[in-house]
Amino acid sequence: MIKLENIQVVFGKGTPLQKQALNGVSLTIEEGSFVTVIGSNGAGKSTLLGVLAGDVLPSGGRVTIGSTDVTRKGTAARAGLVARVFQDPLTGSCGALSIEENLALAARRGERRGLTPALGSRRREHFRERIAELNLGLENRMRDRMDLLSGGQRQAVSLVMATLAGSEVLLLDEHTAALDPGMAEFIMNLTQKIVSERKLTTLMVTHSMRQALDFGHRTVMLHGGETVLDVAGDSRKTLQVEDLIAMFRRIRGQTLDDDALLIG
């Protein structure tokens, strides 16, 4: 279970550019559930993900992953609990290392790394099998450098990497945003398959409202660092993209009105 309690994040505190990125966000994600997060630019989606990953340490509130309080733990220290796929395919994997070396690196996520050869024959075989499941033909290119792969192929391998070691939560950071529509669909179907097969607790940040409603069990909308919508179950099933857009408009309109009031 993932628990965010009254999370406060302020960037540039005490400077003219001070920005309250998250303002008292609380969110509890049940084990095995798949939550999608939407919001416009600057709504706090990436910050929320950063708070869970450890890239951003909140100034207030508490973060619990599984049974561990990780509020003050950095990215590396909590990596054993958090699997992650980045938006930019270049960030999530090491271009200079081979496919199998990337997998070997991910297989020891959060564990002690000793002097055992990273690619013994048994590990090699295991990685090959996992990559073969993708049906991309990459199992014959295990020794190729990662930067020879296309963005979509890299994201597919990143998804496999995320599941090689155990984790309490899988974080997906707009992981199809940099891909062409066909590849984005492939990656989303793959995500769906992996998440349901492995019953992973998942939080996916996305720009696409279609994705936000089509995948997962629950949708959260952020705006101005606060949760403005949190739907699950039947009320979510009837929710259409148009409804979300209308909601977006309304929230934006309100802020516009507020500004108009201030100026007036």
Add this chain to the structure above:
Amino acid sequence: MSQIAFWGAVELGLVYAFVAVGVFLAFRVLDFPDLTVDGSFPLGAAVTAVLIIAGVNPWLAAAVAMVAGATAGIVTALLNVRFKILNLLASILTMIALFSVNLRVMGKPNVALINADTMLSPFYGLGLRDFYVRPLFVGILVLVAVVLVWRFLESDAGLAMRATGANARMARAQGVDTSRQIYLGMAISNALVAFGGALFAQTNGFADVTSGVGTIVVGLAAVIIGETLFGARGILIALVGCVFGSILYRIAIQVALSTDTLGLQASDLNFVTAVLVTVALILPRLRRRGAA
């Protein structure tokens, strides 16, 4: 070029192979432009020389030199990681500080090791001529070092270090403590360089405070020549490339300086080095254009 001059060049190339492998670890694996080596090479030489003269076993003296080198590397890493000083600048600070440290260690600018027992002493007079014994002995040590570094870089721990240099953000997401990797990598790198310095002192019979000047250029030259000749095809090839790059660099220098028709003299060494490194840097580019 005489046989003695040739084997002398090979020997020096092998001694500097330790520098090349150290530079490879810092520049290529960790992506840390480290100039500490200009200080840690003479540090290794100074520590070894002083200890040998004090009657310490030469092997032990070389081991202590490695520890001293590792410490220098850790200081640079500390300035960079802990105090956020730009990596290049951090290494320059350590480097100039080491100049004074080396003078203190030796108590004078130059220590001679004539008639002192060195790691090589037991191997002289076994029937092989001295100018064969030295490169053979150093070559075996280089082989051991290359195998150890290769095995390390292909282990789980080594992979974490390579990821730190290649993509630190990804490494952290995989649970790698990137700061610790920089400490460790800089320590290993400078320990190797200091060991090279220790061997230099023991094969040449002296330690000199100025012997470190330009060490980084020689190390980089070896790495780049190796990459030009062997290409980027895995860790072992890259390490072997460093060793051969270092040897070839010395032979090329020796040829350039001993060819009368070129009219070069010993003081032209730095210019020849610059030309060699430039050629090694330009060659891959020309080759690529030729292929395209």
